[in-house]
Amino acid sequence: MSPRTKEQNDAIREMRMNQIMQAAAEVYLEKGIQLEIRDVAVKAELGYGTVYHYYKNKHMLLEDLLWDALNQTESAVLSALTGDAGSLLKAESFSRLLLQKCIQDPSVFILLKTVADNFQHFPGNRFIKLFADFQERIYWPFVETVRDGIDSKSPEKTANLIFGSLVGCTALNIHHNMRNEMDVEGIVNMIFSGIQPKE
Structure with missing residues (x-):
């Protein structure tokens, strides 16, 4: 049996890291x-040493998980932000796509909840860059x-209300x-039913 190629080793590494991050979420x-x-090792059905080989501690693992979630979030909502629809429809589409992504990928929900909680459970300042990137790329x-698109005296407060509603419903x-069983369409319709479009 010949040794694995670099490409095969890279593919195995990526598969293991995804397996570990899904279990961690x-x-x-x-x-x-x-x-x-x-x-995490038990949930991933891997040896403790295997997980430890990739991540020396849970904070490193969670940091990778959250950065990956940020990239997943951006990919999920990009079409809503760049489409040709009006701004109110873009906001609704963004919310719908974000809620669907939270259902499909728990790490996205964890990211949103962690940002909403201002990273209070995480030690030190290791998430300052992640928070800044979230603000710039998503918020x-x-x-x-x-x-x-929305008649609001404070767009930031309205955006926070929408984000908070999405996080709360998902939680x-x-x-x-x-x-x-989440009714994504019903939740988004309910959130936006009281929001007035800009004239």
């Missing part, structure tokens, strides 16, 4: 910041869409094991 939903590398483009459904 599920464990985080169950235990929050109290998760341990051992918990401010959404605020601009709100500013252009309720996740923590009651109803993630797959």
